[in-house]
Structure formats: structure tokens, C-alpha cells
Amino acid sequence: MRVNWNYLKLAFLSVSVIALYGFADHRSKQKKVSEVAIKFVGEDNLYLTEDAVNKLLIQNYGPLKNRGKEQLVLNTIEEVILSNDMVKNAQVYLTVNGELISKIVQRKPIGRVEGISKFYLDDLGKRMPLSKYHSARVPIITGKITGKSLEDAYVILNYINEDDFLRKNVIGIHIEEEGDYQLRFRMENFVVNLGGVDNLNTKFRNFMAFYAKASKDNSLEDYAIVSLEFNNQVVCTKI
Secondary structure: OOOOHHHHHHHHHHHHHHHHHHHHHHHHHHOEOOEEEEEEEOOOOOOOOHHHHHHHHHHHHOOOOOOEHHHOOHHHHHHHHHOOOOEEEEEEEEOOOOEEEEEEEEOOEEEEEOOOOOEEEEOOOOEEOOOOOOOOOOOEEEEOOOHHHHHHHHHHHHHHHOOHHHHHHEEEEEEEEOOEEEEEEOOOOOEEEEEOOOOHHHHHHHHHHHHHHHHHOOOHHHEEEEEOOOOOOOEEEEO
């Protein structure tokens, strides 16, 4: 009976690979977390601190350093971090050196609601609680706060943030009623009656033309109200 050495070699190689994989996997599971690192990604990471995230993790899992890797479920750690109201996104992973890294994207406020309830409106149009670590310098939203008026305020704020002049100068949105919004500027005393959120491009284009001419004429201080509500025109009320 002839022995097929090629088959034996292949079988031996297969068993060796499986044994080595099992050994490596066992060794990997026996390793412990060498370090815990919190990394904030993006800009304006001011509303949550590394200490706050570490405290959140310790409250749910206890100390993670020196914990066996097999005891960790990365998805659940991500879920715990995402449960913090200041977190927009989180990714948790282990390096080959055993370092547990959490990359966190914080939420970004674009407006601050002042009323019976105080909260931010974030860049996704969702309510965001105030932070005890930092106060954002964003336009203040006042008046009759409803679901619809906040949706409209979000549309206005997005438009404002796309324009360098408006972003630097608009400091507030006042809600008279749903569909009736006023803008307040940093350096000027007049109020801009915007009306609704329809035709924002036309309204602001007309406003910028008015502002440029009034600045050139040194007459900005003469006006109390600048209305953009009317079709394709700017109507001003003098003091």
C-alpha cells in the first residue's frame, strides 16, 4: 500500500494552522487592557470632557484598565457612550497592544433656546441640553417655542451659518408666531422682520443690498424696523 505523502503533508499543515490559530486566539483573549484612551474628533469639543466619559464607563463597567479582553463587548461600550446627551457618534476598538480607544464626535449647537425650558438646537435640528462645561456663543431663540417654530428656526440658522456676514452678526431669532420671525443683529439697533422661511435667498439678498447702501449713507441708525416680509422689497420704519 502506497502512502500519498502530499495528502499527509496537507493534513498536517491544516492541523498546524488550526492549532496555531487556536493558540493565538487563546493568547489574545488572555491579554488585558493596557490603557484606556478617550479621543474627541472634530472641532468645538467643549461640551464633554475625558473625565466625564471615563466616569460614565466606570459607573457601568468598573475600571477597564487591566480588564481581560474577553470580558469586553465593544458594541455595548459604544452604546453607553452614545447614551450621553452630548455625544453625536462614537467608535470603540482595541489595538494590537491592548489599548482600548474611544473616538467620540460631540454634538454641535447652532442656537440656544431661552424660555421656560433652556436647551440648544443642534446641527441636526434636535434638542440638546446645556453643558456644565461650556456655554456656546450661538444665536438666542426666544418667543413662542413650538415644534414647528423650532423647525423653522433650524432652517433660518442653517442659512445664516452659510453666510459669513450673517453668521458673525445675527445674535438672535425672536418668534412672534409660527411663520413670523424676527432677527436681532450684534451692532445694529433695528429689528429685521423676516416673516416666514419662504424665499430666504431673495429676502436676504434684498437685505444685503439695503444694508450696503444704508452703511454707505451712514443711515443705519435711522431705522427701527426693517421688514423683508413683502414680495421682493425691503420696507423700513424710521425711528
